[in-house]
Amino acid sequence: MLPATSVPPAWTAHLGSNVRRLMADRGMTLADLSTASGLDQRTLRGLLDSRSQPHARTVHKLAAGLEVAIDELFVPPGLRQINLDHIALDRAANRVVADVVSEQPGLFSGWTAAEFDELFSQVGVGGALTSEGVQAAAEAIERRRELWMRAAVVLETDLGDLLGDMIDLLYDRVTASPMNPPSRLKTVDPH
Numbered sequence: 001m002l003p004a005t006s007v008p009p010a011w012t013a014h015l016g017s018n019v020r021r022l023m024a025d026r027g028m029t030l031a032d033l034s035t036a037s038g039l040d041q042r043t044l045r046g047l048l049d050s051r052s053q054p055h056a057r058t059v060h061k062l063a064a065g066l067e068v069a070i071d072e073l074f075v076p077p078g079l080r081q082i083n084l085d086h087i088a089l090d091r092a093a094n095r096v097v098a099d100v101v102s103e104q105p106g107l108f109s110g111w112t113a114a115e116f117d118e119l120f121s122q123v124g125v126g127g128a129l130t131s132e133g134v135q136a137a138a139e140a141i142e143r144r145r146e147l148w149m150r151a152a153v154v155l156e157t158d159l160g161d162l163l164g165d166m167i168d169l170l171y172d173r174v175t176a177s178p179m180n181p182p183s184r185l186k187t188v189d190p191h
Contacts, residue, residue, distance in 0.1 A: 016048045018073050022066045037065025056164070057155040060148070069114030070148075090120040100134040107138055115141055 023033055034041045039061050046052035047062070054062070063070045091098075097120050101108055108116070122129055122137050129137060154163045 014076050015054070015073055016050050018075065019044075019048055019062065019066070022068060022072070026066070028066075033062075033065055037061045039065070055155075057152060057160065060152040060155065064152075068112050069118075072112075072114050090117070094120050094123070094129060096129055096131060097134050100131055100138070104135075107135075107142070111141075111145075115145065 019033075023029075028036070030041055030044055033039070033044055037044075039058060043052070043058065044062075047054055047058075059070055059073060063073055066072075101116075119134070119137055119141060122133075151163060154160060
């Protein structure tokens with residue numbers, strides 16, 4: 001079993017090519033990315049060349065340095081075009097989001113393109129979000145951003161393994177089927 005803070009190898013198949021693409025999109029050099037992410041250039045070279053298996057905290061720093069959601073680092077190339085088509089449709093169909101963003105820019109300070117894409121992709125009952133729905137969805141995304149940042153800080157401490165173990169336990173619990181309960185949580189009462 002991999003340590004709790006390691007990223008599974010299957011997830012990193014497209015990591016190097018996605019990082020290269022994102023660097024090119026931003027006109028970043030390896031030195032620029034090193035400065036922006038706080039990662040050593042040797043570490044970055046290892047990731048670009050698929051010579052190393054990154055830890056979760058490394059992936060967090062990399063995504064932050066590139067100003068993207070972590071998921072953007074792992075998307076297979078073919079799915080990226082499908083996603084781009086959906087993004088354009090979501091933006092055209094949900095104009096109230098753009099209105100709220102222009103009316104309340106402080107709420108969206110520091111958001112990545114992926115976070116805006118997520119907001120535009122949401123719908124309310126019967127279609128596009130209302131202004132109140134946009135506000136609620138934005139606050140939920142902002143709360144998740146805050147939790148990610150806090151988790152990234154904890155991962156940098158001696159409590160990182162504990163956080164990894166807690167996440168593994170919670171993940172097992174929410175992904176377990178009634179026919180196949182997680183072995184580590186059999187004695188846990190959900191109430």
